[in-house]
Amino acid sequence: MGKGRLEAFSDGVLAILITIMVLELKVPQGGALGSLRPLVPVFLSYLLSFIYLGIYWNNHHHMLYTVTRVSAGILWANLHLLFWLSLVPFVTAWMGENHFAAQPTALYGGILLMAASAYWMLQRTILASLGPQSRLAEALGRDLKGKISPVLYALAIPAAFLSPWIAGGVYVLVAILWLLPDRRIERAYGGFQG
Amino acid sequence: MGKGRLEAFSDGVLAILITIMVLELKVPQGGALGSLRPLVPVFLSYLLSFIYLGIYWNNHHHMLYTVTRVSAGILWANLHLLFWLSLVPFVTAWMGENHFAAQPTALYGGILLMAASAYWMLQRTILASLGPQSRLAEALGRDLKGKISPVLYALAIPAAFLSPWIAGGVYVLVAILWLLPDRRIERAYGGFQG
Amino acid sequence: MGKGRLEAFSDGVLAILITIMVLELKVPQGGALGSLRPLVPVFLSYLLSFIYLGIYWNNHHHMLYTVTRVSAGILWANLHLLFWLSLVPFVTAWMGENHFAAQPTALYGGILLMAASAYWMLQRTILASLGPQSRLAEALGRDLKGKISPVLYALAIPAAFLSPWIAGGVYVLVAILWLLPDRRIERAYGGFQG
Amino acid sequence: MGKGRLEAFSDGVLAILITIMVLELKVPQGGALGSLRPLVPVFLSYLLSFIYLGIYWNNHHHMLYTVTRVSAGILWANLHLLFWLSLVPFVTAWMGENHFAAQPTALYGGILLMAASAYWMLQRTILASLGPQSRLAEALGRDLKGKISPVLYALAIPAAFLSPWIAGGVYVLVAILWLLPDRRIERAYGGFQG
Numbered sequence: 001m002g003k004g005r006l007e008a009f010s011d012g013v014l015a016i017l018i019t020i021m022v023l024e025l026k027v028p029q030g031g032a033l034g035s036l037r038p039l040v041p042v043f044l045s046y047l048l049s050f051i052y053l054g055i056y057w058n059n060h061h062h063m064l065y066t067v068t069r070v071s072a073g074i075l076w077a078n079l080h081l082l083f084w085l086s087l088v089p090f091v092t093a094w095m096g097e098n099h100f101a102a103q104p105t106a107l108y109g110g111i112l113l114m115a116a117s118a119y120w121m122l123q124r125t126i127l128a129s130l131g132p133q134s135r136l137a138e139a140l141g142r143d144l145k146g147k148i149s150p151v152l153y154a155l156a157i158p159a160a161f162l163s164p165w166i167a168g169g170v171y172v173l174v175a176i177l178w179l180l181p182d183r184r185i186e187r188a189y190g191g192f193q194g
Numbered sequence: 195m196g197k198g199r200l201e202a203f204s205d206g207v208l209a210i211l212i213t214i215m216v217l218e219l220k221v222p223q224g225g226a227l228g229s230l231r232p233l234v235p236v237f238l239s240y241l242l243s244f245i246y247l248g249i250y251w252n253n254h255h256h257m258l259y260t261v262t263r264v265s266a267g268i269l270w271a272n273l274h275l276l277f278w279l280s281l282v283p284f285v286t287a288w289m290g291e292n293h294f295a296a297q298p299t300a301l302y303g304g305i306l307l308m309a310a311s312a313y314w315m316l317q318r319t320i321l322a323s324l325g326p327q328s329r330l331a332e333a334l335g336r337d338l339k340g341k342i343s344p345v346l347y348a349l350a351i352p353a354a355f356l357s358p359w360i361a362g363g364v365y366v367l368v369a370i371l372w373l374l375p376d377r378r379i380e381r382a383y384g385g386f387q388g
Numbered sequence: 389m390g391k392g393r394l395e396a397f398s399d400g401v402l403a404i405l406i407t408i409m410v411l412e413l414k415v416p417q418g419g420a421l422g423s424l425r426p427l428v429p430v431f432l433s434y435l436l437s438f439i440y441l442g443i444y445w446n447n448h449h450h451m452l453y454t455v456t457r458v459s460a461g462i463l464w465a466n467l468h469l470l471f472w473l474s475l476v477p478f479v480t481a482w483m484g485e486n487h488f489a490a491q492p493t494a495l496y497g498g499i500l501l502m503a504a505s506a507y508w509m510l511q512r513t514i515l516a517s518l519g520p521q522s523r524l525a526e527a528l529g530r531d532l533k534g535k536i537s538p539v540l541y542a543l544a545i546p547a548a549f550l551s552p553w554i555a556g557g558v559y560v561l562v563a564i565l566w567l568l569p570d571r572r573i574e575r576a577y578g579g580f581q582g
Numbered sequence: 583m584g585k586g587r588l589e590a591f592s593d594g595v596l597a598i599l600i601t602i603m604v605l606e607l608k609v610p611q612g613g614a615l616g617s618l619r620p621l622v623p624v625f626l627s628y629l630l631s632f633i634y635l636g637i638y639w640n641n642h643h644h645m646l647y648t649v650t651r652v653s654a655g656i657l658w659a660n661l662h663l664l665f666w667l668s669l670v671p672f673v674t675a676w677m678g679e680n681h682f683a684a685q686p687t688a689l690y691g692g693i694l695l696m697a698a699s700a701y702w703m704l705q706r707t708i709l710a711s712l713g714p715q716s717r718l719a720e721a722l723g724r725d726l727k728g729k730i731s732p733v734l735y736a737l738a739i740p741a742a743f744l745s746p747w748i749a750g751g752v753y754v755l756v757a758i759l760w761l762l763p764d765r766r767i768e769r770a771y772g773g774f775q776g
Contacts, residue, residue, distance in 0.1 A: 209400030
């Protein structure tokens with residue numbers, strides 16, 4: 001019940017974030033396909049962030065599946081995560097409109113890093129509430145992806161000043177890493193995927 | 195349960211998309227009805243896209259009605275569909291503000307084609323998870339509408355360069371085709387409509 | 389179930405509509421309270437439309453409470469209602485920014501009239517699906533408010549050209565009429581309000 | 583059930599409000615970190631309002647947890663609260679863009695005061711519907727925080743004209759007061775937090 005509203009609110013915020021990003025694709029004046037060309041980097045950064053927010057929604061969905069009781073700590077850890085995610089449309093637009101310049105690309109990584117940290121804190125809070133023998137703990141195992149991602153973001157931020165393409169490549173790489181479906185939690189709950 | 199959040203998230207995104215389109219109806223400066231005239235094509239393209247998104251929501255609602263277990267594949271196929279639908283407000287505004295010029299009208303068809311393909315992929319993923327004897331498979335039957343629509347979009351795209359009105363007519367035609375209520379799935383589930 | 393998503397989607401659209409209207413309260417440049425003065429008519433029209441959308445949500449909530457099976461007809465009648473309501477933010481802003489000039493004030497009434505008609509059609513569709521002995525039919529009784537409102541809007545539209553204040557007064561009057569809580573449906577369902 | 587939609591609608595509005603505030607973080611032209619500097623006060627006011635809306639959502643969630651039957655009075659008291667909260671993005675942006683000038687900072691407190699009053703009225707309406715022996719009444723106890731907050735806002739409004747920093751400090755103080763998790767209601771319902 002409490003969980004129902006936590007999920008509904010998070011779904012609402014994530015659905016809005018993923019959708020308002022598209023408002024940064026400003027409709028051009030002219031009606032020729034060429035007038036869309038300046039939008040290409042904005043579109044690419046939109047695509048990347050759409051995938052990232054999709055991954056967060058997907059993982060959030062799996063993680064909360066295992067929760068039965070929602071504490072104040074979980075509520076606030078969740079809002080903390082949503083706060084950092086709420087800045088994604090801003091950095092996405094800034095990075096796209098500046099054609100992946102060094103500083104916006106670095107800040108994009110900074111926001112991803114903060115969001116990943118907030119996600120990790122939410123996961124710790126949930127794990128603590130479930131106890132050490134929970135199926136979520138078992139399913140996460142060593143949680144390699146969860147540990148590697150922030151490290152990669154942290155490396156990408158200074159790398160953006162060498163070349164934004166290195167940083168961008170790292171962001172794409174981490175996204176691909178997560179897109180490979182995380183079957184850990186599904187496996188632990190036979191009935192979830194069937 | 196998993197299904198509940200999938201529906202909630204999709205409903206959220208679709209509700210936002212259908213609503214933010216109206217933000218492209220920019221409030222004119224003057225207070226005379228005549229000052230609304232330049233908005234007529236924007237309004238018409240809004241109306242068309244409202245109907246299309248309504249059709250997608252309606253069909254999505256029926257299709258997921260039959261799903262009981264949500265896999266990672268379904269989650270991502272669903273996000274893929276939402277991605278293409280998220281571009282509808284953009285092409286709607288571009289087409290409307292350029293008074294149904296050839297290239298925006300063609301691109302509108304391109305987005306409809308991608309969305310229809312994504313819908314078809316989601317349907318395949320769901321059908322595969324349900325097995326060949328599912329009531330959804332039975333209800334869809336030969337799925338004529340689902341097969342004809344992308345063909346018509348694909349024809350409309352080059353036709354937009356001959357005359358945007360042909361393309362626009364095809365989009366209206368396909369919408370009418372779908373508006374004729376799809377009773378297949380309802381029929382297969384006597385209890386749904388009663 | 390079907391009903392659940394119909395409610396969720398409608399709640400989503402209504403929540404977004406009621407909220408994006410506030411985006412028309414454009415933040416003024418200066419930091420003095422006086423710089424808010426030009427916003428007063430926009431604020432008043434926002435307030436009126438907030439109340440109207442609140443009334444629609446409230447009545448929609450009560451009406452659907454009695455529905456158990458959702459047909460394609462109900463789905464589309466509902467989308468038709470949402471379409472007219474989606475134009476409320478536009479006419480609200482147009483009316484407010486033009487300080488309740490005659491033509492925007494008349495169009496506001498026109499949209500209210502279309503929305504009221506769409507609501508009435510949705511109600512007919514639901515009543516037809518429930519049968520003549522339904523508790524909703526009983527609760528609505530002669531449905532005086534539902535019949536008087538469109539008549540008043542229809543009178544207000546030409547009256548706006550005599551004086552927008554007459555039309556505005558009628559809109560406020562109708563809102564007050566509905567704000568007086570509609571206890572009919574609640575009464576018929578003892579358990580709803582308790 | 584009725585409660586379900588009340589929660590869903592409120593969650594929707596709150597999710598949208600908390601998210602559209604971020605649209606006021608206007609993406610700057612340049613790609614240098616320095617071009618973000620003018621956004622710092624806007625960001626700080628966003629952060630404060632994000633926390634406030636989070637607190638409202640959190641408290642709303644707890645308060646409604648105890649409600650079983652939704653009356654028309656509760657519906658309208660809830661919409662009244664949402665109305666004042668809907669003005670938060672506007673005053674947040676006005677305060678931020680004017681770098682916490684006196685008048686916007688005072689108005690921010692005014693909106694917080696109206697929202698707190700509306701919350702209190704909603705709480706009274708719910709308590710009246712539950713009866714004097716309800717667990718919510720017991721859990722709220724003397725409701726010190728609920729009584730002190732409006733007093734502090736009322737003091738902060740004139741203080742903003744002495745120095746906006748006093749007012750801002752009070753807003754931060756009240757937020758911290760509420761961030762200290764309100765375990766009263768959770769304690770009264772052992773099963774909620776476990």
